[in-house]
Amino acid sequence: MNVAIEPKNLSGGRLYQRVAEQLAAVIAEGEYPPGSRLPAERKLAERFDVSRPTVREAIIALELAGCVEVRGGSGVYVSAESNNNLSSAEFAVGPFDILEARILVEGEAAELAAKRITDEELVEVRAALEAMVQENEQEPICEKADQNFHMLIARATKNEAVASACAHLWALRNSSPVSARILEKVRQSGSRPRIEEHLLILDALERRDPEGARDAMREHLSRVIQQLLDATEAEAVEEARRKIAFNRERFGISK
Structure with missing residues (x-):
């Protein structure tokens, strides 16, 4: 998507x-x-x-x-x-721009990593995914395991420029007040990093499937954009529901 x-x-x-x-x-x-x-x-x-x-x-x-x-x-x-x-006010790069850049950079990083990742590095990526599962059960969620998962893949490219670019995008994500506020809304809506999407990325890496890894990464980050859109639209959706309920009561309309 x-x-x-x-x-x-x-x-x-x-x-x-x-x-x-x-x-x-x-x-x-x-x-x-x-x-x-x-x-x-x-x-x-x-x-x-x-x-x-x-x-x-x-x-x-x-x-x-x-x-x-x-x-x-x-x-x-x-x-x-x-x-x-x-x-x-400090205007940092917006979260949607950051995610678009991550789709481009991390998608290609995943493709390159699938060609170069070692068995030892795959063990580390799987351990990061397992840590993400545990992290999702905690409150408040800190997403360190999520970041570690992505950065392990970036470093598995064996390309310092690619790893540096990915690290910079994560730093922008973590330092932007606007990004932090939107991510807070996402977490308040109950969303968590999606384990199954990360598992698809890992599966492609383990198969040494460059195209599959790239597509899985792009699909995952595209869905993150959708998460942000859904979460920041929550107020409007709730308002629409409130108006519908009011009108149903006003006109005696049953559900």
Whole structure:
């Protein structure tokens, strides 16, 4: 499954940063006064001519800056004492961009690793997968075993540049406040690293199947993108359910 992030038209700076800045500007101009609810994600995506994931990243950046408040099951509201705090905010690379890069880099890394991985390294990768199973049962989940699994594969390429690129992408993932907030939403929704997807990657490596390893890695990371999309859409889904339940009760409609 390939989850595409469509091309964007804004330029200059990170895209979600540009959207956040423009949205903060219209809030400051009074278009959306304190306490008011922002338009639906789809409407904002149309207004700024960007993808919905980019709008989600922008909203989370505004939330971290204290400009808006995300209320589960209700929507996004302008903070009562909203001011433009974005000038002091740090705009790291967004999580969807990071995942797109990981699909490219780690997919090829898995293909190369399948050609070069040793039996000893395969034992280490399987041990990391077993640690991931145990880690998934813990609260809070830290995902160290997940990162170790991916980095063991990157190092199995025997290519320092590839391993360094993978390590850099993981560092971006772990240091980005916007990425951390979205990952928090994912974990709150009950999602965990999917063991079966990692097992497919390992199986391809053990068969020394380069194409299979690459495809399994790309499929896994594409599904991670979908996890992020699903988790960050949870508030909108919950709101829709609430409205449906209200209307059913209002008009006496049974389920």
